Amino acid sequence: xxxxxxxxxxxxxxxxxxxxxxxxxxxxxxxxxxxxxxxxxxxxxxxxxxxxxxxxxxxxxxxxxxxxxxxxxxxxxxxxxxxxxxxxxxxxxxxxxxxxxxxxxxxxxxxxxxxxxxxxxxxxxxxxxxxxxxxxxxxxxxxxxxxxxxxxxxxxxxxxxxxxxxxxxxxxxxxxxxxxxxxxxxxxxxxxxxxxxxxxxxxxxxxxxxxxxxxxxxxxxxxxxxxxxxxxxxxxxxxxxxxxxxxxxxxxxxxxxxxxxxxxxxxxxxxxxxxxxxxxxxxxxxxxxxxxxxxxxxxxxxxxxxxxxxxxxxxxxxxxxxxxxxxxxxxxxxxxxxxxxx
Numbered sequence: 282x283x284x285x286x287x288x289x290x291x292x293x294x295x296x297x298x299x300x301x302x303x304x305x306x307x308x309x310x311x312x313x314x315x316x317x318x319x320x321x322x323x324x325x326x327x328x329x330x331x332x333x334x335x336x337x338x339x340x341x342x343x344x345x346x347x348x349x350x351x352x353x354x355x356x357x358x359x360x361x362x363x364x365x366x367x368x369x370x371x372x373x374x375x376x377x378x379x380x381x382x383x384x385x386x387x388x389x390x391x392x393x394x395x396x397x398x399x400x401x402x403x404x405x406x407x408x409x410x411x412x413x414x415x416x417x418x419x420x421x422x423x424x425x426x427x428x429x430x431x432x433x434x435x436x437x438x439x440x441x442x443x444x445x446x447x448x449x450x451x452x453x454x455x456x457x458x459x460x461x462x463x464x465x466x467x468x469x470x471x472x473x474x475x476x477x478x479x480x481x482x483x484x485x486x487x488x489x490x491x492x493x494x495x496x497x498x499x500x501x502x503x504x505x506x507x508x509x510x511x512x513x514x515x516x517x518x519x520x521x522x523x524x525x526x527x528x529x530x531x532x533x534x535x536x537x538x539x540x541x542x543x544x545x546x547x548x549x550x551x552x553x554x555x556x557x558x559x560x561x562x563x564x565x566x567x568x569x570x571x572x573x574x575x576x577x578x579x580x581x582x583x584x585x586x587x588x589x590x591x592x593x594x595x596x597x598x599x600x601x602x603x604x605x606x607x608x609x610x611x612x613x614x615x616x617x618x619x620x621x622x623x
Contacts, residue, residue, distance in 0.1 A: 283517055285357040287312045291343050292363030296471040297505050299327035304509035306331055318342050326606055327470045343385035353392040358399040361389055368436050372563055375435035382439035390450045400458040401516050402447045407437035411566030423572040426524045433564045451522045459519045463527040464571045468505035469599045473607050474614050480539050481600045484546050494561030496536030499568040503529040504586035514580040528571025529584035545597055560622045
């Protein structure tokens with residue numbers, strides 16, 4: 282196990298990045314420097330309550346070597362969460378995704394190559410494309426570390442490109458790096474443009490949840506706390522050059538998720554009038570599913586929220602308690618979706 286005293290977390294004021302920072306403070310003695318551009322999907326508030334003597338926020342761009350290099354020089358490890366990640370936005374304008382996800386990752390890799398600092402790259406299962414829905418005739422296949430890449434959107438294509446850069450820098454330059462590809466996260470501090478917080482906040486506001494297409498698209502959900510624990514295990518004990526898939530066996534269709542949210546609020550999930558079906562998005566992947574056996578066997582990781590319903594209840598409670606955080610973004614988010622018929 283490696284010990285790190287000072288960690289640079291890119292994207293550490295965003296959703297999964299900020300949750301990882303909270304996890305580090307609660308489970309290690311490490312100091313944390315957060316590098317975040319503070320785009321619309323990141324907030325200073327996500328780091329509220331963390332000790333100022335252990336957590337520092339630096340506002341800057343991961344594609345700017347003048348910002349990145351001095352920060353990398355003073356830490357023991359870099360955990361790279363920063364990314365443009367919203368699929369719909371990548372379809373409207375791919376350019377920021379190329380700049381942040383590919384050029385930004387390249388800039389970080391060059392910095393750790395020069396300094397010799399340990400690097401962990403956080404990626405997504407969307408690089409693998411999608412899987413068919415399970416039927417009596419179609420077996421329940423899952424993504425593994427050996428699944429070929431087949432990205433479907435500009436977002437997933439740029440994440441695939443960044444994964445390949447990391448592997449090349451490991452092999453060509455000896456960079457001490459690992460990669461994790463995770464299934465869909467949910468939990469505190471997630472922007473209301475994303476599926477689960479959007480549906481939760483719609484119900485809180487007395488409206489119907491909205492579902493793309495026929496609602497049968499399947500995602501493999503994991504609570505962000507469990508993702509954080511897995512990333513820390515990989516950072517501390519993972520084998521250099523290896524890729525680990527992170528998943529909590531949380532496969533649910535979008536329709537199943539919104540029905541679970543409705544049940545939690547005491548509304549009838551079987552009433553067709555309780556759910557609004559909207560236009561499907563372009564290139565909408567059908568099913569994701571993660572096989573995380575390598576992570577569990579090698580590093581002994583298991584999810585705390587193995588039951589999706591308990592993790593969802595925890596998340597709903599957070600959004601009910603933090604309306605002051607998500608309400609300012611809610612109206613503009615819904616106006617953007619309405620303009621697309623979604």
